[in-house]
Each structure stands twice: as C-alpha cells, then as structure tokens.
Amino acid sequence: MNEPLPHPQLLLYLDALRDRALAADSLNSLAFTIANDLHPLLNFRQALxxxxxxxxxxxLCISGLAKPTEDSPYLVWLQRASKWVASQLHGAEPQWLARDALEPPPDIADGWAEWWPQGVWCVTFREHGGKRLGMLLILLDERPPDTIPPMVRGVVLTWSYCWAALLRQRRHWRWRPTRRQTVGALLLVAMLLLIPVRQTVLAPAEIVSSDARIISSPIDGVIERIAVRPNQAVSVGTLLFTLNETSLKSRVEVLSKQVAVADAELMAASQRAFDNPQSKNELTVLGSVAEQRRAxxxxxxxxxxxxxxxAPEAGVAVFGDPNDWIGKPVVTGERILQLADPSKPAMSIQLAVADAIALxxxxxxxxxxxxxxxxxxxGRILETSxxxxxxxxxxxAYRLLASIDGKRDQARLGLHGTAKLYGKQVSLAYYLTRRPLSSLRAWTGL
Structure with a gap:
C-alpha cells in the first residue's frame, strides 16, 4: 500500500525553507535560517x-536570538559539549541522542541535566566530498516522528549546498601568498627601507621683519594714548604713544616754587651779608640748595x-590691541611695540622640541x-636659538629665523603659516622610526 503524500501546505513550507537558504548572502545569515525555520515543524526548545x-x-547561532558575545557558563559548557556530541555522530543521516541511552563524561552530564532536555536531534551538513562542515543540534523532549527525516532531507541537502558555496566564495577572495612571494615581499620592503630620503619636519611660522627696532618706555609711567594703529606705516618723527603727564606736571609746579623760595632765601642772605658776618657763611649753603632745586x-x-x-625711523608699527595698553603702568625699558621694515621680511619659526632635527x-x-x-x-635658515x-x-620650542628668497609679494608682516624644514638625507627606516625610537628611549631610559 502506497504511503500518503504530504499535505500541500507542508510542501509549500519546505519549498520556502529552500528559497530562504538560497537567498542567504553570508554564513551567519544561513545559520540564522537553519536555527529558526524548523520550529513550526518540530516545536523544539532550542536549536544550536x-x-x-x-x-x-x-x-554560529542560537534560535530565537542573535549570537551571544558573552562568555556565560552555558556558552563555555557548549564548547565542550559540542566536541563530545560531534564524536557521537556517525554517517550523514540525522541521529537521535537520548540522555538515558548515553554515558557522557561527568562535566557533560551535569550540564545536560541543567540546561538540556531528554534528547538531542543532530543533523550534520557535509560538502560533496563527505567532509563535515557543521551541525545542527535540536533540543527536544522526545524523539521526532519517523516521517520527519525523509521530509526534511531535501532541505538539509540545500543547507549543505549553500554552506559549501558560501565557504568556497570566502576562500575564493582569500589570497594566501606562497613562501617565495613572502620572502620576495620582505626583501622588497627591506630594500625600500634603505632608500635615502631627506629628513623633513613641519613647524608653525610667522612673517616678521629681519630689521625691527624695539620701542620701549623711556620712563616709568602710565600709557595715556596710543597714537598709531597696529600695522600702520609711520615715518620719522611720527608720534607713537604718550604717557600720562599729571604727576610730572605737579612735580614741576612744586619744584618751580621750591626754586623760587631757594632764590628768595639766597637773595635775602646776600643783602644781610653786608652788615652781618654770620649771613656770609649761609650764602654757600643757600646757593647749593638753590642749585639742587634747579637740577x-x-x-x-x-x-x-x-x-x-x-618714531626714530620709518617702518610699520607692530603690536597688539591698543586698548590693552591704555591705562597700563609701565616701567623704564618695557617693550611697547616694534618698528619693522616691511621691505626686509623673514620667517620666524617655532620648532617644537619633540620635532627637532639636526638643522x-x-x-x-x-x-x-x-x-x-x-x-x-x-628661504634658508639664518640663525637658530x-x-x-x-x-x-x-x-x-626653538626659535629659528629664516630668510625669504625670490618673490615676496605675499610676504606681508604678521601672516602665519606652516614651515617645512629640510634636514640631511637619512634612510627611510630611520625617517619612519625616529619619533617612535625617541619616545621609547624617553620612556625606558635605554
């Protein structure tokens, strides 16, 4: 008597499983399909x-969730249990492993009793040559019906075919050099590292004047007014700034009156000296006091x-914000601004100590x-600090001064940029490892 044919809906469902397997674009996607698509048919507890x-x-996958990344006790135990289960499988047909019919090692038995049900239905995936690629462990409370294995045989073959195809695709794009190619590549790298290159370093720079005159405060006082603006061109005799005159004018008035008093006392003593010999002795003292007051x-x-x-000479006034100077007390010799000659530009370079090379x-x-x-x-370096x-x-940082050769149309005072300094020729290996080696020596002291 012929066996009854499967229900049409079941055939459509199995056909849909094959379509999902063929549509998988990676091994992880295929593993997700394998772990979850048989649940409506077997109603298992878990699939691995x-x-x-x-x-x-x-x-690769656990049914019902994405692949866990934590090393939980269950996952650690699964690593050992998977090896033992694989050793119990023989042949390509699905096998039912019942807990009561097996004698697993003690550590496997304890984990089985805690996490797994009574049995495991094991399905292996093999490539055309018979090599096992992976396996599916379905945790069930009882053995699946005998009609299930023949029913899902086609789906398992499709999963095996897709698994092998995805592995071949991954191997196709993985290039492994031969020993000769590896040795040749190492020799080529060694030759490249011996190529002489010019040592270079980058540092911030500013356009300054090579002929600049510092204008400082001639006396102690307070800045009252800045008469020029930053970067203003001035000629000889142009007023640059003024100091507050209030205290000096007061002292002039007081000293003027003291001079008048000293002169009056000297004149009175001179008149008394005709008939008073004692007044003659006072003339010398009063004369000295009068001279002191005049001095x-x-x-x-x-x-x-x-x-x-x-301004003692023509140039460009170089300083900061004028408002920062107004009302500021200054002492004799304190720098206020610079008079720079714009026709003699130069580069002022700040080379950090960590980037310093032999220049x-x-x-x-x-x-x-x-x-x-x-x-x-x-340009070229003129001097180094x-x-x-x-x-x-x-x-x-070290301060370097460099000339500007050739055209100077863009060499306006105050412009900033990045300077590239060229040192001696060294090997490419030294050029690449100079900074790491200096840092290593600084940390280790070797």
Missing part, C-alpha cells in the same frame, strides 16, 4: 548551529618732555602661508 573548524566548533626741576622737566615718544644655518625652508597655500615662499623656551601656547 555549530561550524566545524578541524577539532574546534564555533557557535631737580631740570630733570623732571626733561622727563616731562619724554612723555611723548616719536644648520643655510638649510632650506618652504613656508606655506594660510592665506596663500598655493604660493609657497622659499641656543636654548628652547616656552611659547605663548605653552609649547617648549
């Missing part, structure tokens, strides 16, 4: 998909004239201005 890599088994008055008057500072006067420099990045300026000092940004 493992990929076999020699003697190691990788858990003090002359000194203060000279200081009063120096409250206005004029000698005459080394080449290329300056890329932020305002004109396509028109670099070229002996000692590194902290800049305004708190970076300890």
């Amino acid at each position: 998909v493992f990929a076999e890599h020699g003697k190691r088994f990788e858990l 003090e008055l002359a000194a203060v008057t000279a200081q009063l004239k120096r409250t206005q500072v004029f 000698e006067p005459g080394a080449e420099v290329t300056l890329y201005l932020t305002a004109y990045p396509l028109d670099p300026l070229h 002996y000692q590194a000092k902290a800049s305004e940004d708190g970076i300890v």
Whole structure:
C-alpha cells in the first residue's frame, strides 16, 4: 500500500525553507535560517548551529536570538559539549541522542541535566566530498516522528549546498601568498627601507621683519594714548604713544616754587651779608640748595618732555590691541611695540622640541602661508636659538629665523603659516622610526 503524500501546505513550507537558504548572502545569515525555520515543524526548545573548524566548533547561532558575545557558563559548557556530541555522530543521516541511552563524561552530564532536555536531534551538513562542515543540534523532549527525516532531507541537502558555496566564495577572495612571494615581499620592503630620503619636519611660522627696532618706555609711567594703529606705516618723527603727564606736571609746579623760595632765601642772605658776618657763611649753603632745586626741576622737566615718544625711523608699527595698553603702568625699558621694515621680511619659526632635527644655518625652508597655500615662499635658515623656551601656547620650542628668497609679494608682516624644514638625507627606516625610537628611549631610559 502506497504511503500518503504530504499535505500541500507542508510542501509549500519546505519549498520556502529552500528559497530562504538560497537567498542567504553570508554564513551567519544561513545559520540564522537553519536555527529558526524548523520550529513550526518540530516545536523544539532550542536549536544550536555549530561550524566545524578541524577539532574546534564555533557557535554560529542560537534560535530565537542573535549570537551571544558573552562568555556565560552555558556558552563555555557548549564548547565542550559540542566536541563530545560531534564524536557521537556517525554517517550523514540525522541521529537521535537520548540522555538515558548515553554515558557522557561527568562535566557533560551535569550540564545536560541543567540546561538540556531528554534528547538531542543532530543533523550534520557535509560538502560533496563527505567532509563535515557543521551541525545542527535540536533540543527536544522526545524523539521526532519517523516521517520527519525523509521530509526534511531535501532541505538539509540545500543547507549543505549553500554552506559549501558560501565557504568556497570566502576562500575564493582569500589570497594566501606562497613562501617565495613572502620572502620576495620582505626583501622588497627591506630594500625600500634603505632608500635615502631627506629628513623633513613641519613647524608653525610667522612673517616678521629681519630689521625691527624695539620701542620701549623711556620712563616709568602710565600709557595715556596710543597714537598709531597696529600695522600702520609711520615715518620719522611720527608720534607713537604718550604717557600720562599729571604727576610730572605737579612735580614741576612744586619744584618751580621750591626754586623760587631757594632764590628768595639766597637773595635775602646776600643783602644781610653786608652788615652781618654770620649771613656770609649761609650764602654757600643757600646757593647749593638753590642749585639742587634747579637740577631737580631740570630733570623732571626733561622727563616731562619724554612723555611723548616719536618714531626714530620709518617702518610699520607692530603690536597688539591698543586698548590693552591704555591705562597700563609701565616701567623704564618695557617693550611697547616694534618698528619693522616691511621691505626686509623673514620667517620666524617655532620648532617644537619633540620635532627637532639636526638643522644648520643655510638649510632650506618652504613656508606655506594660510592665506596663500598655493604660493609657497622659499628661504634658508639664518640663525637658530641656543636654548628652547616656552611659547605663548605653552609649547617648549626653538626659535629659528629664516630668510625669504625670490618673490615676496605675499610676504606681508604678521601672516602665519606652516614651515617645512629640510634636514640631511637619512634612510627611510630611520625617517619612519625616529619619533617612535625617541619616545621609547624617553620612556625606558635605554
């Protein structure tokens, strides 16, 4: 008597399982399909998909959730249990492993009693040559009906075919060099590392004047007014700034009156000296006092004239915001501004200590201005500072001064940019490892 044919809906469902397997674009997608699509047919507790890599088994998917990433006790136990279960499987047909019919090791038995039901239905996936690619473990309370294995045989073959195809696709794109290719590549890298290259370093730079004169405060006082603007061109005799004259004028008035008093006392003593011998002795003292008062008055008057500072030569006034100076107390010799000659531009470079290389006067420099990045300026180092000092940004750096050769159309005072400094020729290996080696020596002291 012929066996009854499967229900049409079941055939459509099995056909849909094949379509999903063929549509998988990665091994993880296929494993997700394998772990979850048989649940309506078997109503299992859990399904586990493992990929076999020699003697190691990788858990690809657990039904009902994405692949866990935590090393929980259950997952750690699964690594051992998968190896033992794989050793119990023989042949390509699905096998039913019942707990009562087996004698697993104690650690496997304890985990089975805690996490697994009475039996495991095991399905293996093999490629055409018979090599096992992976396995599906379905946790059930009882053995599946005998009609299930023949019914899902076609689906299992489709899963095996897709599994092998995805592995071949992955192997196709994985290139493994031969020993000769590896040795050749290492020799090529060694030859490249011996290529001589020019040592270079980058540092911030600014356009300054190589001929700049510092204008400082001639006396102690308070800045009353800045008569010029930053970057203003001035000529000889132009008023630059003035100091407050209030205290000096008061002292002039007081000393003028003291001079008048000293002169009056001297004249009175001179008149008494005709008939009073004692007054003759006072003439010398009173004359000295009068001269002292006149000297003090002359000194203060000279200081009063120096409250206005004029440009000793033509140039461009270089300083910061004028409002920062107004009302600020200054002392004699304190720098207020600079008079720079715009016809003699130069590069002022701040080379950080961490980037310092061996540079000698005459080394080449290329300056890329932020305002004109396509028109670099070229020059050579004129002088280097002996000692590194902290800049305004708190970076300890050496100050270098470089000339500007060739065209100077864009060399306007105050422009900033990045300077590229060229040192001696070194090997490419030294060029690439200089900074790491210096850092390593700083940390280890070797």
